[in-house]
Amino acid sequence: MTALSHLNKADALRTYLASHENQMLAVLEALVRAESPTDVPEAQAEVHDILTRLLHVLDYTVQYVPGGEESGGHLYARPRTRSRHRPVQLLVGHSDTVWPIGTLEEMPFEVEDNEVRGPGTFDMKAGLVQMLFALAALQRCSVDLDVTPIIFVNSDEEKGSPTSRRPLRRLARCADRAFVLEPALGLDGKLKTARKGGGRFVVHIQGKSAHAGLDPEGGSSAILELSHVVQRLHALNDPEVGISVNVGTIDGGTQPNVVADAGRAEVDVRVTTTKHVQEVESAIRDLESTTPGTTLRIEGGFGRLPMEPTPASRRLWAWARAASQALGTELDEGRSGGVSDANTISQYTPTLDGLGAVGDGAHARHEFCYVDRMIERSALLALLLAQPPLSTTDPLEREQADASQSA
Numbered sequence: 001m002t003a004l005s006h007l008n009k010a011d012a013l014r015t016y017l018a019s020h021e022n023q024m025l026a027v028l029e030a031l032v033r034a035e036s037p038t039d040v041p042e043a044q045a046e047v048h049d050i051l052t053r054l055l056h057v058l059d060y061t062v063q064y065v066p067g068g069e070e071s072g073g074h075l076y077a078r079p080r081t082r083s084r085h086r087p088v089q090l091l092v093g094h095s096d097t098v099w100p101i102g103t104l105e106e107m108p109f110e111v112e113d114n115e116v117r118g119p120g121t122f123d124m125k126a127g128l129v130q131m132l133f134a135l136a137a138l139q140r141c142s143v144d145l146d147v148t149p150i151i152f153v154n155s156d157e158e159k160g161s162p163t164s165r166r167p168l169r170r171l172a173r174c175a176d177r178a179f180v181l182e183p184a185l186g187l188d189g190k191l192k193t194a195r196k197g198g199g200r201f202v203v204h205i206q207g208k209s210a211h212a213g214l215d216p217e218g219g220s221s222a223i224l225e226l227s228h229v230v231q232r233l234h235a236l237n238d239p240e241v242g243i244s245v246n247v248g249t250i251d252g253g254t255q256p257n258v259v260a261d262a263g264r265a266e267v268d269v270r271v272t273t274t275k276h277v278q279e280v281e282s283a284i285r286d287l288e289s290t291t292p293g294t295t296l297r298i299e300g301g302f303g304r305l306p307m308e309p310t311p312a313s314r315r316l317w318a319w320a321r322a323a324s325q326a327l328g329t330e331l332d333e334g335r336s337g338g339v340s341d342a343n344t345i346s347q348y349t350p351t352l353d354g355l356g357a358v359g360d361g362a363h364a365r366h367e368f369c370y371v372d373r374m375i376e377r378s379a380l381l382a383l384l385l386a387q388p389p390l391s392t393t394d395p396l397e398r399e400q401a402d403a404s405q406s407a
Contacts, residue, residue: 038097138386176391183358192307203226207225222260331380
């Protein structure tokens with residue numbers, strides 16, 4: 001089977017999905033009304049119950065994966081009947097949102113013209129709906145899959161996936177490829193084929209206190225040293241290569257008439273390549289104090305490495321562009337400055353991100369997504385799921401895909 005052989009199913013898949021627009025909106029409404037902030041672990045249960053019921057309808061078995069006291073746990077799902085000799089493809093989404101319980105009173109679920117609004121619609125409950133209906137469309141249109149879809153939905157993505165990162169890595173290592181249902185990039189719906197890596201550092205400065213009037217020379221000002229550190233950190237910025245270093249918060253001192261004996265700075269770092277990870281981290285850890293009597297202690301590091309293009313992920317992108325054309329639409333790609341589970345997953349398997357909703361307002365009060373693009377993106381995902389294993393793609397098709405990227 002060739003990589004493009006299922007594209008003649010595009011019309012059938014899109015027709016099925018268009019006829020189920022109301023059902024998609026009903027499921028989205030149920031998910032949005034089940035408010036699920038990351039920091040309220042028990043709030044994830046209702047979303048998980050909805051997803052579990054719908055996955056059972058699709059004949060999937062669902063397993064709850066505990067996440068500890070700080071997490072609402074996660075869902076792992078696979079088809080009830082499957083061949084153990086068939087490769088798998090990983091579908092990833094998250095059930096948690098940044099919105100506190102009660103937000104619906106201020107940001108009600110609303111459908112107006114072609115827009116759906118409400119907390120978590122765009123990031124990323126519409127993406128979960130698109131995933132479910134893509135699987136349903138494949139079943140109803142009798143599209144046989146050579147690569148078995150498995151699903152992982154976590155509930156701690158908004159705080160960096162601390163309890164779900166390990167199972168995500170384990171699943172990604174076994175997968176032929178992965179598709180992440182995070183929102184698309186921009187109003188034109190670009191796929192995210194690259195992401196910056198992200199790091200957090202804390203610089204602690206220890207000085208010596210003294211009375212600022214009676215004995216200023218007897219002290220060593222941590223705040224003076226902090227001012228030098230901030231400038232050296234910001235000097236690491238290099239927009240041309242995509243390095244951003246931002247000192248987001250600073251703290252130090254006790255009283256205006258006391259030489260400060262302690263200070264600290266919290267630093268956010270974003271880079272585009274693994275090479276830059278090593279260079280920037282070394283530069284930060286190599287900082288030395290320049291104010292006599294002060295010392296530095298540096299904590300933190302890179303929690304997520306960059307998602308960088310690879311030959312295999314470029315083939316995924318070529319398939320996505322071909323599938324979009326079969327649906328009569330145009331598709332573009334871009335790099336995201338934010339991080340997601342795709343940063344982790346892409347270290348182990350070819351990954352496409354941004355396959356979720358098209359709209360705007362992630363983490364913002366104007367959050368919304370477009371109804372018609374939900375149908376389109378669900379069809380796009382279905383066509384991608386129908387492709388053969390990357391590992392057995394015909395060499396001629398790989399050459400044609402590579403050529404299409406350079407055209």
